[in-house]
Every structure is written in C-alpha cells, then in structure tokens.
Amino acid sequence: MGQDQVTAGIVVIGDEILSGRTRDANVQQIAQFLAPLGVTVREVRIVADEEDAIVEAVDALRARCSYVFTTGGIGPTHDDITADAVAKAFGRGISIRADARAILEAWYAKAKTELTPARLKMARIPEGARLIENPVTGAPGFQIENVFVLAGVPQIVRGMLEDIAPRIEGGAVTRSISVRLEGVREGDIAARLSEIQQAHPRTSIGSYPWFEEDEQGGFRRGIVLVARGTDEAALERVGRELETLAP
C-alpha cells in the first residue's frame, strides 16, 4: 500500500466493549462506509470511559491518520465524557453552544419532552467545532479539524455518517476480490501463494482460513483469499491466478 493513501483511525470509547458485554459493530460499519470513499482504516483503539485514555488515543491517531472517528460517550449521562476529552486533546474550551442548544430545543419541543439540564449537556460543543447532524435522536456530533466525534449506538452512527460523507476527501479507491477455496489448507498453497504475491507487489493478498461445523459434528474447512488494490485490471489478473489454487 502506498504512502499517499488517505487513512483513518477509529477510537471506540466504551467499557461495555472492553468488558465483553457488547460486541462492537461500529468498526466494521465505519470501515465499510469509508472504503468506497477511498479511505483505508489504518488502526483502531478501543479504550475505557476515562479521560486520559481518550485523550491519548485521539492524539496518537489524529497525528498519524488523515481522519479520526470516535464512537461513544456523547450522551447525557455521567459516563459520557468524550466531548470534554476531545476538547482537552485539542486544547480548546468547551461550553453549551447556541447552535447546538437550538437543535435540542427544537427536537425536544417537537417530541413534547422537557429539555432537562442533563439533556442540555449534549449541547456542550468544543470551540470552533462543526456540528454533525443526528437524524435519529437529535443530539449532534461534532468535527474538530480531522476528528469526527460520533455517537455509540450503531443506528445513530449510520445517520451521522450520511451527514459527513461530503466532508471526506478520499484517495484512490481500494477494491478487493475474494476467492473461496474449500477442502484446502493454507499449508497446501502457501508456497504458490507467496509466488503470486511476489509477482504482484502492488496488490496485497491475504489468506484467511475458515472452519464450519457440519450437522454430524465434524467440520469442513477452507481458505478465503482476498486481494486488495487500486488497479482493477491488475486485481482481475491476480484473481485468475488465485483461482488456479483450487484443488
């Protein structure tokens, strides 16, 4: 992969993921959103709901990636500390901002729900940040420089990604093809696979073994080979070579 790639980092903020209670869904969702825009996810960090941990992860990834996406921790409860942590990472002030407050007032008026002090916390937006629309529950996310601060609930993340798509300047789109082989072990084809990889250095080939239980309690196995690159014609050539590895 080239050095001129447009890259992304993702910071997942959530004790519920680290505890094993919840299986993260946002990394895959964001990666699949970014791929057709020509942005490659380079690194993901999952950190606890602790200010120092969030600041460190955001600072590390915003320095090395074109874009950073955070998920989680922007709601109204005491464990929602992401907005303040991101403001701290950028050394910016944070307060209840009039534009965000107006969004919440209109949203809750329509829902005939009181805008409590806890809900008003969701209008705390760092100085100079640009709001991100939340079509699901109203409370906005925000963007500071190359960092997009999103909700944690996957349905809200999906809505927010729609709003920020036009703000992403991607690079060449990395495409992939996959070839699924059954009844083959990696050791059977590793040497020939390595030759194919060496003959096509601009295409990145990965090998992923799979296992499936069958109804008799035994199991079937195989490999999925995935080739990735920005040159579609080259990918097709590699795909044809990978198909010759079938038994």
Next chain:
Amino acid sequence: MGQDQVTAGIVVIGDEILSGRTRDANVQQIAQFLAPLGVTVREVRIVADEEDAIVEAVDALRARCSYVFTTGGIGPTHDDITADAVAKAFGRGISIRADARAILEAWYAKAKTELTPARLKMARIPEGARLIENPVTGAPGFQIENVFVLAGVPQIVRGMLEDIAPRIEGGAVTRSISVRLEGVREGDIAARLSEIQQAHPRTSIGSYPWFEEDEQGGFRRGIVLVARGTDEAALERVGRELETLAP
C-alpha cells in the same frame, strides 16, 4: 476501578478486520474468558499486518497491562508475520524449534498430510517462549513473558485459551448486574443516575441506550444500565437503586 487491578491488552492483527470485510469476534471472546478469572481488558488495538505496527502495539500494551493477547498472523502464509514481529518486540531470536517441529510432525503424520516448508514455518518460535497447545489445527501459539500469541480463527483461539487458563493469575473478579429499562430516555434519568453513581464510588455504572425496530417500521427504545464492581453486596444495593429509575 482500583490501581491494583489485573489488566489485559489485546492486539488484533488483521487487515481483514480493518477493511471491514470481517467483524472481529476475538475481543469479546477473550474479554468474556478473562472476566471470571479476575482480569479486566483495559485497551484493544487493531493493527494492520505490518511488522512496525505490531511491534509498536505489543510494546505499548505489554508495558501497561498485566497480560497481552495477540490474535492473528501465525499461520503458514506470506502474510503471517506475527511471530517474527513479537520476537523483534522482545529483542529475541526466532527459529524453527525442535519441540514445535515435533508437534507438527506428529499432527501431520496422523492427518497423512505432508509437512511442507510452508507448514514448517509454523514451528518458528522465539527463543525462550513457552508453547500454547492448539487442539484444532495443531500449530501451537506461544507465550513470552506476559504476552500470549494466539491464532486469528475464533475456534482456534477458544482452544488455545483453554490451555493458558492455568497460567493467568487474576485479581478480584469484577461482577456486573444490568437493569433494562424500556420507554425511558437517558435524559429522563441522568440526574438521578449521577446521584446514584456519586453515592457508590466503588461501583462503576454505565448507561447504554438501545433502539429496536418494530414490525410497523417504528421503533422502541430504552436504556440498559450496567453496574460493575468487585463487592457483590454493594452491587446488589446499587441494582435495587437502579430499578427505582423504571418509569
């Protein structure tokens, strides 16, 4: 959470996760394995199949966590570079080791399969590492100091965890209780929830909104409150207080 906690870091090595092609299953599996042993996952990093990225993540997490688990990249193909990367992180040599070779010879003899040079690569084990048994496909993982190097396929990870359970010295077990509220928004209960949290500083309370689509295309919503701590009696008290937040 106390400073005397026994903690773990997880390094997921896999372009297929970063690309969005595959949704990781090992973080949840490892976290659920560690919780009853009294080990709390503190941070997860998902990195590409690149030596520098692996070395950096392993070095960062092994310094700050009691244990580190890596998943992925220990098979026979060209993209399997984890063993060499971990050896480099520890400044140790790596070569085909007799004990690992003997395991592979016995495994493949039984399976009447040739031990090819590619398969023999899976006997490359860093100096001084302790092997981890792989009951699914034979090729072992390994442990160096506080770092456990596991396969990427979830079924194999599960088997390897069985072997290493006796090597983990955990701390006090963090237990959790959850209270599911329907038809409540976080903003409705945030103030009272914050008071409960302040009254019980040794219990960590998280609030997680949920949304479910119903058959009419509308949706239901609510919150799951999760309290975590090592003192079971305190947890039960907090649980009773959380239940008073139901509408």
